Amino acid sequence: MTRTAAIIGAGVIGAGWAARFLLNGWNVRIFDPEPAARDRVAAVLDAARLALPGLGDVALPPEGDLSFPGLISETVRGADWVQESVPERIELKQKIYQALQSSMEEGAILASSTSGFTPTELQAGSPRAGQIIVAHPFNPVYLLPLVEVVGSDRNDPKVLDRATEVLTSIGMAPLRVRSEVPAHIADRLLEAVWREALWLVKDGVATTAEIDDAIRMGFGLRWAQMGLFETYRIAGGDGGMAHFLHQFGPALKWPWTKLMDVPEMDDDLVDRIATQSDAQSGTLSIRELEAQRDRNLVGLIRALGPNAWGAGAVQQQADARNLATSGVPERFEDIDPTRPVRTIRRAVPLDWIDYNGHMTEARYLHVFGDATDRMMILIGCDRDYVAAGQSFFTVETHIRHIDEVRAGAPLTVLTRVLEGEGKKMHLWHELYSDDRLLATAEHMLLHVDLQTRKSVEMPPVLSNRLATLVGGHADHPRPDGLARAVGDKPS
Structure with a gap:
């Protein structure tokens, strides 16, 4: 509901x-x-x-x-x-x-x-x-x-x-937040930095652009992925946080901060801050600044995702929840073997867009690679299987680019298994945005031993699942644009 x-x-x-x-x-x-x-x-x-x-x-x-x-x-x-x-x-x-x-x-x-x-x-x-x-x-x-x-x-x-x-x-x-305090936690921290920044401008120590550069080129990047205490724990070296506090703690008593004072926001200071700020980014409208901010944030959060770190970990957890409503099967038992398998259901991220304003060609391969990974997981070649010493290597790929797609558009990959026995898995992917076919990909993979790096026969659990899908998909028409005939051996 x-x-x-x-x-x-x-x-x-x-x-x-x-x-x-x-x-x-x-x-x-x-x-x-x-x-x-x-x-x-x-x-x-x-x-x-x-x-x-x-x-x-x-x-x-x-x-x-x-x-x-x-x-x-x-x-x-x-x-x-x-x-x-x-x-x-x-x-x-x-x-x-x-x-x-x-x-x-x-x-x-x-x-x-x-x-x-x-x-x-x-x-x-x-x-x-x-x-x-x-x-x-x-x-x-x-x-x-x-x-x-x-x-x-x-x-x-x-x-x-x-x-x-x-x-x-x-x-x-x-x-x-454990206790009721004005401004909660984050804004209290932000207010401390804000007050010091206002004094730096008022005293002529730095301009608004120089202060912003000090944040975004330095500690702001560290804070984005580790926060404050974890950053300083690293700064303490092998001695950790205790060493850092003993070494740098006395500096907190030095009389340089104006944290408890607020500069008077007289007309001169307001005009100086406004003039510097407008010179810094005034050529861009607020909407243009917001769009650039969103592109930057998407890139940062997505970069943190593969390692499940910081905001990236939150997004990974959201993906895991959304998988249940995406139509992408989580287990082999969830698959209808008579229909192509939905292996990808996502949207085009802002950081996948090239100078032509559409998804760059390398990302088509990215999507198809993710679709192949999903199929591997579904048949049983998951992280534990790979950790035990066997996996699949892609030995041949053919991609046809049919239509373009822009940021935010929905993407769906439907996958058919053309062959799957012995050492070989032959996949056919079709990439759609709604009902519009964007591209097709044909992937030939070999099952390998990760120690010898040579192809080996698949175990029964994998070959049986692939055989079920091959049989279920056999009644579909031959894919248009198929480069390798079924039964051909990989070169």
Whole structure:
């Protein structure tokens, strides 16, 4: 049964929440009386549809339904999750909660995107305080996985557990904040860096561009994959964190920081920061900057994926959940042997696009290689099998490029087994975007011993499964463009 999320306030954060829920299969209702709200949501959804589906290696669930009810009561009635993202004014939030809670289900979660207020402050005056929690995300909500989940002593722990489960199910990484503190965890850290940066500009030590370069060319890259403490643990060498603290801890007492002071934001400082910032990236519009940001984030997160590290590990877990709804079989027993096997169901990532604006030719081979890997896993040649000393080597590949495809487009590979006995596996792949054939690939593989690096006979479990698929696929017409006749020996 499709669940429903109600989004109250469709600014940048609210629209991002809408995209995150919608593209993960939830129905989404949005309430925002501002006339520009629909256009803003449409723009964010366009960006999200381009970036989020290609972030992982498995297709997202079918997109939910989007609606804009005219009344706040219609928006929240029957919703499983209500996400409030209105301006940061406590009186406004508390007033809106009264209207929300008079119409929403008692068992639903009412989450605030607030970056500063505590749950206790939000809950004041509410007859159902235990329903209200903080779920503070980071922009862009549809790509960045972190969401800080905060409750008070008026929240049943089961409510926070349920919130964590929901947020995890839509590909996010919930961080349960142990205590109520203003600005939670991440923004407190960010505020410290922000204050020092403002002083560096005010004192003429650095420009906005120089400060940004110090972050993005140095410690920002380290933080993106290891955070703060793990980075410094490495800096301690073999002695680890204890050595680092003993060696560099005294520096914390040096009187260089202005952390507790805030520079006065007078007209001169505001003008200086604005002028430097505009010179830094003012040639690009906000939309162009957002598009570049999304391309960068997709590339970073995907780069972390193969090693299941940091945000990449979160995406790997999301892929594993989405595999169940993708139509790609997880076990051999799930296959209908009379039909071509769906071995890939995913979207084109932003980092697969070339200078012509479409998927580069090398990625066609990438997709077909992944399809072959999926078939190997299905017949029993999985990680454990390879670790035990045997696998398949591809000895011949023929690809026909038929049509182009752009970022965000859906991809499906259907695979037939033409031969599978002795030492040989002969596969035929067809790559589609919806009903449009993009390319075909023919792969010839040999079963090998990884120690001798020579071809050997397959064990019965593999050959029997391949024989089942060969028999089931034999009634299909001969593939158009087949380069090697069935029965030919690999050269």
